[in-house]
Amino acid sequence: METIQILVLAFVQGLTEFLPISSSGHLVLTPLLFGYELQSLAFDVAVHLGTLAAVVFYFRREIARMLVAVLDSLRTRRFDDPDARLGWMIVLATLPVVVLGLPLKSVLEWLREDDQLIALVIAGTTIGFGLLLWWADWRGRRARDEYGLGWGDALVIGLLQAVAIIPGTSRSGITITAGLLLGLTRQAASRFSFLLAIPTILMAGGLETLELVQTAEPVDWSGLVLGAMVSYLVAYLTIRFFLSFIERISMLPFALYRFLLGGVILGLLYL
16 A cells, blocks of 8 residues: 555544444545555554544543443442443444344455445445434434443444344444433433444454454555554544534534535545
């Protein structure tokens, strides 16, 4: 991969992983738009590790508190600590991805074999789930934070997260949408979505790393390090500014962007 391609794709990954606009969709569309070859599996692993490092570093204090509280809840068998409860909600919301991830991954691999089909799927999911995001933001009560989530709430968010393996859906977008529909504030829905990304990206990265080891494809280590560093920096800044402004700007700009992007894709396909 050329340096400019590494920088573009790493920037796209870092920017879109935590915004409700679909990182997977953009990573598929960007090479098609610029005429790049589809990035290697090794590069996918590197940029996902970069975004993982960014979200872990941003939430490092919350993660430390949750880990201590969860371990203490196992010892005392009490779950009334808010940090322990939140930690267990993240565990529960991760389970659907564990169960459904591999079957849905085979669907993704089938879609990626046909450029026109996957572009059409991305257009449909981009527009459809963008509309759902806008409706959830408009209708949501926005009355509670992430610590108020119950077992059923976490399971619903987790089930919808599993759908996000389909390009264009957006993992962060669908989980934020679910949070808003369940009455969370915009910031609380976003924070839970970002925390939920940690085990999800970790598992996806682990599976991709295993595939990479088995294929034994050649690795450009300097390119991977550059991609990981750029995706880390962009992802960290994205999380920071998104959480600072989201209560004031609403989800409407992201929904409008999704409508525009989906329309552009359809136009390129059929005009």
